[in-house]
Amino acid sequence: MSADATGDAYVEFDRVQKSYDGEVLVVKDLNLAMPKGEFLTMLGPSGSGKTTCLMMLAGFETATNGEIRLGGEEINDIPPHKRGIGMVFQNYALFPHMTVNENLSFPLEVRGMGKDERESKVKRALDMVQMGEFGNRRPAQLSGGQQQRIALARALVFDPSLVLMDEPLGALDKQLREHMQYEIKHLHESLGITVVYVTHDQSEALTMSDRVAVFNDGVIKQLAAPSDLYERPENSFVAQFIGENNKLAGTVRALEGDIATIELADGGTCRALAVNCGDVGSRTLISIRPERVIIGAGGDENAATAEVMELIYLGDHIRCRLRVHGNDDFVVKVPNAGDESKELTVGQETTISWHTRDARALDPL
Amino acid sequence: MAAQPAPGGLTTVDGRPLKQALAEAQARAKRRAFVLVLPLLAFILVSFVLPIGQLLKRSVYNPAFSENMPALVQWFRENPRGSAPDESAYAALASDLKLIRKNKTAGIVGTRVNYELPGTRSLFTKSARKARKLEPPYREALLKVDRKWGDPLLWQVMRSASSAYTTSFYLAALDRKRNADGEIVRVEKERQVYIKLFKRTLLLSALITVTTLLLGFPVAHLLATLPLRYSNMLMIFVLLPFWTSLLVRTTSWIVLLQSQGVVNDLLVATGILDADHRIQMIYNQTGTIVAMTHILLPFMILPLYSVMRPIDPSYVRAARSLGASSWTAFRRIYLPQTIPGIGAGALLVFILAVGYYITPALVGGSTGQLISNLIAFHMQKSLNWSLAAALAALLLGGVLILYWLYDRLVGIDNLKLG
Structure with missing residues (x-):
């Protein structure tokens, strides 16, 4: 991957490994290249190595092996304060003994900038996050959302071309978090900065990013645009981690082109797109998104009988848990169309179907 | 709305003034709390307030x-x-x-x-x-x-x-x-002995405060940042002096520092010192400073530690990512946040040092005596209790003035002892 990335790559991880104790690798052979101006999210469960990667990029952790390059230059041995990377921390890390103005002025002061220039830059940065009137407050006098904006303004005030964000919205309530997601996204677009964003919230990753790197156990499982990640997961981990997913375990019986015929656990068969399922005879896991399942025999050859186990009313749709091919955790989202004749009841037997292209045969977990 | 803001303040729904209702509702809890602290109040009165009052009276009253x-x-x-x-x-x-x-x-x-x-x-x-x-x-x-x-x-x-x-x-x-x-x-x-001794006491106490701060700050920082199992171990070493008799700690310094002691012997053995020029490190001011710095060190480390422990490492990281060198980040970001601990530790050590008696008495010789040694002399030897009381009252007044100054400069609310 490093070979094809050297061209216009701005941030580059080249065979990076990290171990804290010399026994366990927290990051295993990380290769990643991102062009200037990209919004890249590192997504993964806690302990998957994503924050470690961010800390290595910021300079707070040293890579055990491999090279990290910024703008084509190796930065492994450059101390954090000389990297010129803006960073937003999970707990904001606003200096409690300084006012908002002093907080924002700090990065400019240590760069030896004059007073007038500092003031105008601080003011511009505060206006950018709509916090112009709060300059004389202390961080403790601000709400969580306001502190978040100040932290953002502080990371941007010295015009870094790369900004790192370590779960910056984790402490906010849901509504504010969604609002801030759009705001960060707009800032990214209007300023043209490169952003590396770390989160464990997949909806956050999908909303904001140009590309998402899904981490698990120190490896990038898939690096792709949000729509690809959701619609074309390359392995079962990604399919499970991003969005909701129905899985059917089975064994590959035949392969014709990119279509595999799979024998399921209860003896039934099913056809699916062979993505990552190995040769005939190997175990596989089929992944089908709930919204791609059709109630009734509308699909092509993949039809199955299903027993309704549970119905959960969610307003815009009804979440329907079914037993399909012996798996009683098979979820279908039925749009709330108001058509009473199509209403399901618990215990009812029905038929469901799906298109072969919507079923993806992936690696067994 | 029943509780209208009437001219006489708010009232309850049945017309009683709200303040009175609140006082009545809380009276029982207050009585209970008072009864619970009563033994302590009595103890403090008998063992602290009365003797100090007696002492202060004796300094101006001799019939x-x-x-x-x-x-x-x-x-x-x-x-x-x-x-x-x-x-x-x-x-x-x-x-x-x-x-x-x-x-x-x-x-x-x-x-x-x-x-x-x-x-x-x-x-x-x-x-x-x-x-x-x-x-x-x-x-x-x-x-x-x-x-x-x-x-x-x-x-x-x-x-x-x-x-x-x-x-x-x-x-x-x-x-x-x-x-x-x-x-x-x-x-x-x-x-003329007393003014000189007061000056010496204040000067030595200030010096001891500074040395404990210089020695204690890195230790407290280490304690606050090390992983828990190491910091627990280190904490035991910090607290170890508390579990040893004061007398043992002081006399062990005599063993170390006397002219035929461990330190001098080592210096002579390594050839740094000539055998005829052993350094006099005990029974003088040096002895008092060294031994008291050691004994008072935990009183500096513990308040510093309690302030440093909750300081999130991300503050310094943030400062570093914003372009500050490690020294700037320490000076501008870390140090200001430890001020309450420095203030508390310095005040504690200084006040303890000003009134310290046993260590200077044992290792101070004649030049390392503090005012408390003279107070003890007047209490025990010359039996001039009134003069002892006057000296003690002046010492107390000095400490109170310092306390007031601290409150004005740093603010007593910022004091953090743990």
Whole structure:
């Protein structure tokens, strides 16, 4: 991957490994290249190595092996304060003994900038996050959302071309978090900065990013645009981690082109797109998104009988848990169309179907 | 709405004033809390407030003369300051001398006068012994017993002692006294000890505070940042001195620092020092500073640690990512956040050092003595409790002033002891 990335790559991880104790690798052979101006999210469960990667990029952790390059230059041995990377921390890390103005002025002061220039830059940065009137407050006098904006303004005030964000919205309530997601996204677009964003919230990753790197156990499982990640997961981990997913375990019986015929656990068969399922005879896991399942025999050859186990009313749709091919955790989202004749009841037997292209045969977990 | 803001404040739904209702609702809980702290209050009153009150009273109140010499007290009251002692004064003195002989209180009176005019105790005991034979004219008779009875300074001292309430102990504690004319003057050069000792006490305490801060800051930082299992181990080493007798810790410094001690032996063995030029590190100021720094170190480390522990490492990281070198990040971001701990530790160590007694007594020699050693001397040896009380009161006043200054400069709310 490093070979094809050297061209216009701005941030580059080249065979990076990290171990804290010399026994366990927290990051295993990380290769990643991102062009200037990209919004890249590192997504993964806690302990998957994503924050470690961010800390290595910021300079707070040293890579055990491999090279990290910024703008084509190796930065492994450059101390954090000389990297010129803006960073937003999970707990904001606003200096409690300084006012908002002093907080924002700090990065400019240590760069030896004059007073007038500092003031105008601080003011511009505060206006950018709509916090112009709060300059004389202390961080403790601000709400969580306001502190978040100040932290953002502080990371941007010295015009870094790369900004790192370590779960910056984790402490906010849901509504504010969604609002801030759009705001960060707009800032990214209007300023043209490169952003590396770390989160464990997949909806956050999908909303904001140009590309998402899904981490698990120190490896990038898939690096792709949000729509690809959701619609074309390359392995079962990604399919499970991003969005909701129905899985059917089975064994590959035949392969014709990119279509595999799979024998399921209860003896039934099913056809699916062979993505990552190995040769005939190997175990596989089929992944089908709930919204791609059709109630009734509308699909092509993949039809199955299903027993309704549970119905959960969610307003815009009804979440329907079914037993399909012996798996009683098979979820279908039925749009709330108001058509009473199509209403399901618990215990009812029905038929469901799906298109072969919507079923993806992936690696067994 | 029932609770309208009436002219007299809010009321409850049934019309009672809200403040009164609140007080009644909380009265029971308050009574309970008061009963619970009552034993502690009583204990503090008996063991702390009363003794200190006694001590402060003793520094300005000494009735040894006024109670035992009624006739002379009467004469001093009738004749204003400056009037020379006439025959009536000597008559009063003679009658009092007879009285103190009868009551066997000549020693007490003599000691009281002796505090201010050394060498007069025997004058009183001797004269009291001969009091029965005194015949008028008393002036000649008394001067025959001892010529000192004609000394105007003696009469000035007796006048000041004739009042039970006196400032003379405070004057003495500040190296001042009254001359024969009642003016406040400094005592002779060779007798000026207290001011010098106060200065030395403050200076050494400040020095000890600074050294504990310099030594304690890195240790506290290490404690606060190390992984828990290492920091627990280190904490045990910090607390270990608390579990050892103060006497053991102090005497172990004698073992280390004396001229035939471990440190000198090592320096001689490694050839750094010549055997004839061993350094005197104990029984002087160096000994006091070294031993007290060691003993007071935990009082600096613990408040610092309690302030440093919750400081999130991301502050320094944020400063570094914003372009600050590690030194700038420490100075501008970390250090200001530890100020409450530095203040608390410094105040604690300084106040403890100012009143420290046993360590300077053991390792201070003559140049390493502090004011508390002199207070102890007056309590135990010279038995001049009033002077001891005056010295202690001055020390207390000094500490209170420092406390007030700290409050003004840093703010007592910022004090954090753990």
